[in-house]
Amino acid sequence: MxxxxxxxxxxxxxxxxxxxxxxxxxxxxxxxxxxxxxxxxxxxxxxxxxxxxxKNKDELDASLSVEILEFLSDKLHEVVENQELDPLQKLYALKEKVFEVYNYDPDLLVSLFHLKTRKTFQHLTRKLVERIDTLSRDALKTLAKIFDEGINKGVFIEKHPNELADIFWSIYSGVVLWEDSKKFLNEDKNFIMETLETAIDIFIKGVLK
Amino acid sequence: MxxxxxxxxxxxxxxxxxxxxxxxxxxxxxxxxxxxxxxxxxxxxxxxxxxxxxKNKDELDASLSVEILEFLSDKLHEVVENQELDPLQKLYALKEKVFEVYNYDPDLLVSLFHLKTRKTFQHLTRKLVERIDTLSRDALKTLAKIFDEGINKGVFIEKHPNELADIFWSIYSGVVLWEDSKKFLNEDKNFIMETLETAIDIFIKGVLK
Amino acid sequence: MxxxxxxxxxxxxxxxxxxxxxxxxxxxxxxxxxxxxxxxxxxxxxxxxxxxxxKNKDELDASLSVEILEFLSDKLHEVVENQELDPLQKLYALKEKVFEVYNYDPDLLVSLFHLKTRKTFQHLTRKLVERIDTLSRDALKTLAKIFDEGINKGVFIEKHPNELADIFWSIYSGVVLWEDSKKFLNEDKNFIMETLETAIDIFIKGVLK
Amino acid sequence: MxxxxxxxxxxxxxxxxxxxxxxxxxxxxxxxxxxxxxxxxxxxxxxxxxxxxxKNKDELDASLSVEILEFLSDKLHEVVENQELDPLQKLYALKEKVFEVYNYDPDLLVSLFHLKTRKTFQHLTRKLVERIDTLSRDALKTLAKIFDEGINKGVFIEKHPNELADIFWSIYSGVVLWEDSKKFLNEDKNFIMETLETAIDIFIKGVLK
DNA sequence: GATGAATGAGTATTCATTCAT
DNA sequence: TATGAATGAATACTCATTCAT
Known part of the structure; x- marks a missing residue:
């Protein structure tokens, strides 16, 4: 550097x-x-x-995902490493970061999902596949730390932190993708932010002990 | 008929x-x-x-989605129209239906999502587009009825029923797609059922007043 | 059959x-x-x-060579298996066959050489590579039989039959390719037949004891 | 100069x-x-x-051929102009030169052949085309001189010297290209020198009266 | 209805060549 | 001179779709 x-x-x-x-x-x-x-x-x-x-079209696509994962990873670390927040506050801070990511670029998640639903890594360089793998795992591990802390402090329900991290992420991507897809059935759009906020609030309420 | x-x-x-x-x-x-x-x-x-x-590849794909939507629609109606259940019970019954759909065919949701993320309906017959539109709205309306009833009876938090229906659906599809995608990063698979159950439980806890 | x-x-x-x-x-x-x-x-x-x-352009090219090798192989067998000829007569019969091949299609050998000078079999199906290999070896083995017989009967000089077969073949292809290439330096053409005849006559005289 | x-x-x-x-x-x-x-x-x-x-790729290739032709031409002249040798000795001296060329650079001939089989001189400067033409003819003429002398002195069979020169050259290039190509069919390699020696010996025996 | 051979428009990718630095 | 990034024309190959049988 x-x-x-x-x-x-x-x-x-x-x-x-x-x-x-x-x-x-x-x-x-x-x-x-x-x-x-x-x-x-x-x-x-x-x-x-x-x-x-x-190298080729697939590699261009995958590089895009790396960009996004790196951006997300940064945001997650900022939250987790903030010593002044307790687990619940971190969960709310996370919500803010999620909005930040979405505001930064509403298409990020859709692009990321393209990679995840693509079934073949055949045309990618090993290096790139490894980078994606590492970043993905790291993001989830970081997310899981928050839940781990919350569970240890008796604030969150007793579930495996990884599972909670997965669910948090599922909700995030599920909402964005779902709301995004509704555009094409001629629904009013741009409810994403609101729906996302409600969804995460419901989730937070649900994980509290 | x-x-x-x-x-x-x-x-x-x-x-x-x-x-x-x-x-x-x-x-x-x-x-x-x-x-x-x-x-x-x-x-x-x-x-x-x-x-x-x-007629063509797009129409084959869309017809597939109709099939799936009809199947989902049926399951939803079964729950909603069951007079013996209160809103909370219906939510739990819904969870069972969700598992049923997943067990019937784990790929249903992935296929459905392909339709939703497709950007053009240009090559489809008007009739088919309308059928998809109707089924989609109907499914969500049916789902929303449960939340409407729950809110009216003071059991669920006060939110727009459509929004809750959207979130429920987002969680369902988000979990399946997310867990499904993890297979390709060499994670253990088949956690979908467990994660789905936990996610819906957290959701249910979150929507209760 | x-x-x-x-x-x-x-x-x-x-x-x-x-x-x-x-x-x-x-x-x-x-x-x-x-x-x-x-x-x-x-x-x-x-x-x-x-x-x-x-399958692809390379396979089309290679299939062409197979055709040629099969044709050559047939002609060689006809000569070798003719019981009525002594080794020297077979050598002269071979000369006739060589003319026959050339008359049948003057481009055959040039096409064949394209394969031989191509350095990569990467894009060919294994099956095709094996077929070419087998045909090539078989053709040379058949040719060598004539020389083997001639050497055993004390008519030809004592050299390894394979080596003589190689030289016979080299002369054949060398003459055709060389004369063919001269066309592009604006020489009179179609001396190939004459040159080939003289070359093989010289060769035959040279291998006699 | x-x-x-x-x-x-x-x-x-x-x-x-x-x-x-x-x-x-x-x-x-x-x-x-x-x-x-x-x-x-x-x-x-x-x-x-x-x-x-x-100027371009074709010109690079053609310049390469000029280099080679000049090298070959030099070697030929050395032999032909040696007053102390009779025609037969010149033929043997030629054989030595051929080995010398091959040892100097085994790829020379393959490269030269690339030029000869190229079908278009379109992209070459006129000057270069003329140089190649002159060198090619000169080399053959030089070679033909040996045969002319041998025929005149009654040592060689009565054939047109140009034709004998062509055949000599065909054998030389035919053997090298053929043996070289066999590498790719997984044959043992580096028999070229031996095969070449035998081939030329057979040729010499064949042209003697 | 069913077939599957043939089509040909569409696209990713390569590579000789140029030119601003 | 030397560079090497950029070009864009050229081309192998794919695949949805058609239609004669």
């Missing part, structure tokens, strides 16, 4: 331009229907350039 | 064979990566035959 | 149409510069159809 | 580095499958630099 050359910074910026273009098109049209040519055009590069930064 | 000729029954059976093959492959590999040829082979038909029963 | 259905015969005919188109274009423009689309057009099929008969 | 500035010498050295890299990769993978980037990496230059020394 520390000083990066201008070249490196420029390279990273271009990488991000591509990732942003891909995120936009993947969440607009889905992974399969978004073409590399469109993504290139959106990022204002030629198709060939995409392949200087990403 | 009423008497169907043998021909009609045979036709329906074949339709179902195709739908089952499609369900299997769509949930295994996703809509885009499953090919019509594979589906045909799985159903023991030739590719051309699929087009005698379904 | 045996009865083939009309379907099978038709399929084989179409396969041959494609092989002929490929042979023509590969020897005209070389493997890399001949496109699948051109080959399809030449064979009066659509590009997709080529892939119903051959 | 004469004194070259340091600059010029340096330039020539770099040119040679590129040619060597190209020779290696062209004979390993063939012209089409060897990429300019690989060649650049092998030569420890950047891709752009290659274009400072060669």
């Amino acid at each position: 520390g000083i990066k050359s201008r070249k490196e910074r420029e390279k990273e910026q271009k990488r991000r331009l591509i990732l942003n273009a891909a995120k936009k098109l993947f969440s607009e049209k889905g992974f399969s229907k978004a073409t590399m040519e469109e993504i290139a055009k959106e990022a204002e590069f030629s198709p060939g350039t995409l392949y200087l930064y990403f | 009423g008497i169907k000729s043998r021909k009609e029954r045979e036709k329906e059976q074949k339709r179902r064979l195709i739908l089952n093959a499609a369900k299997k492959l769509f949930s295994e590999k996703g809509f885009s990566k499953a090919t019509m040829e594979e589906i045909a082979k799985e159903a023991e038909f030739s590719p051309g035959t699929l087009y005698l029963y379904f | 045996g009865i083939k259905s009309r379907k099978e015969r038709e399929k084989e005919q179409k396969r041959r149409l494609i092989l002929n188109a490929a042979k023509k274009l590969f020897s005209e423009k070389g493997f890399s510069k001949a496109t699948m689309e051109e080959i399809a057009k030449e064979a009066e099929f659509s590009p997709g159809t080529l892939y119903l008969y051959f | 004469g004194i070259k500035s340091r600059k010029e010498r340096e330039k020539e050295q770099k040119r040679r580095l590129i040619l060597n890299a190209a020779k290696k990769l062209f004979s390993e993978k063939g012209f089409s499958k060897a990429t300019m980037e690989e060649i650049a990496k092998e030569a420890e230059f950047s891709p752009g630099t290659l274009y400072l020394y060669f």
Whole structure:
């Protein structure tokens, strides 16, 4: 960490331009229907350039997920490592972080889910698969720490912390994906924030002893 | 309704064979990566035959969702219309139905979700779009009735019944999709039932006044 | 051997149409510069159809070589198994067969050489690689038999029969490839037959004791 | 001719580095499958630099052939112009030269053959095409001189000297290419020298009156 | 109805070549 | 000179869909 050359910074910026273009098109049209040519055009590069930064389409998609997981991971750590909060407060702080993630980019979760529902890691470099794996586990472990602390202090119901962490995450992603999907059945949209808030409140009430 | 000729029954059976093959492959590999040829082979038909029963790939996929929604709708009605249960009992009965659906076919939900995240209904017949829309709304309305009753009787917290119905459904699908996706990160699997049970219990505790 | 259905015969005919188109274009423009689309057009099929008969471009090329090797193999066996000929007569009969092969299709050898100079069998099915290997070895073994017999009978110089077979084959392919290549330096062409005849005569004189 | 500035010498050295890299990769993978980037990496230059020394890929390839032809031409002249040798001795001296060429660089011939089988000179500068043409004809003419002398002195069989020169050359290249190609069918390798020696001995015996 | 061979538009990917630095 | 990032035309290959049998 520390000083990066201008070249490196420029390279990273271009990488991000591509990732942003891909995120936009993947969440607009889905992974399969978004073409590399469109993504290139959106990022204002030629198709060939995409392949200087990403091995192939799958790798571009997966790199997107890594970005998101890294962002989530950071937010989770901020909460867990805040010494001034008790477990319940951490749960509420978590809710705020969840909103923050959603506000930062409402499509993040949808993009992430594309990876998770894709059944094959065949075309990805081993390195990338390992990074995704590590980040995923780390995020859940961090989440589980909060529940562990709460259970130990007798504040939360006695359940395995991992299971609670899974449920918290399921609710988060379930709500976002569900509400997001309703757009296409012509429902009013943008209830996501409200529904999410209610859902997490109900969850918090449910896990209290 | 009423008497169907043998021909009609045979036709329906074949339709179902195709739908089952499609369900299997769509949930295994996703809509885009499953090919019509594979589906045909799985159903023991030739590719051309699929087009005698379904206008195109999108329509096959959507018809699948109709099937699932009809199944879910039936289960929901059974619960809601059972006069002998109070709202809380209905919630627990609902949990049992959810398990029933999952046991009947663990892939149902994954397949349904494919529809919901598809971004275009362009290739579907109007009739089919309307049927999906009606079934979706009906299912949620039915679910909302339980919460409405519970709120009116002062058993559940005061929230909009639709919102609670959405959350219930989000949790259900969120858990299944999340746990399902973990398989690919080499986690132990088949925790779905347990996690689902805990999640719904927490939810029920959370919605009680 | 045996009865083939009309379907099978038709399929084989179409396969041959494609092989002929490929042979023509590969020897005209070389493997890399001949496109699948051109080959399809030449064979009066659509590009997709080529892939119903051959897994990929490499496999199409290799199948071409198999054809040639099978033809050569047949001719060689005819000579070797002719009981009425002594070794020297067989060598002259071989010369005739070589002309026959060349007359049957002057491009055969050039096409075959494309395979031999290609460095990777990676994209070929194992089955095809094995077939090529078997045919190649068999052809050489058959050729070696003639020399073995000649050496045993004291007619030919004492050298390893395999080595003589290799040299015979080298001369054959060397002459054809060399004379063929001269066309592109604007030399008069079609000396191949004459040069080949002289070369083999010199060889035969050289191997006699 | 004469004194070259340091600059010029340096330039020539770099040119040679590129040619060597190209020779290696062209004979390993063939012209089409060897990429300019690989060649650049092998030569420890950047891709752009290659274009400072060669107009394009075809020109690089053709320049390679010129190098080889010049080398071969030198060796041939050494033999032909040696006044102390009679025709038969020249033939044997030629055999030694052939080994010398092969030992100097076993890939030379394979690379040369790439040029000869290339179907288009379109992308080459006229100057280069003419140089290749001149060198090729000169080499053969030189070779033919030996046979001419041998025929005139009544030592060799009565055939057109050009034809004998062609056959000599065919045998040389045929053996090398053939033995080289066998590596890929998993045969033991490095028999080339032995086979070549036997082949030329048989040839010499065959051309003697 | 059922077949499955044939189609051909659509797309990911490669790579010779250029050019701003 | 030398670089190497960027280009974009070229092309192998796929797969939903059709239609003659």
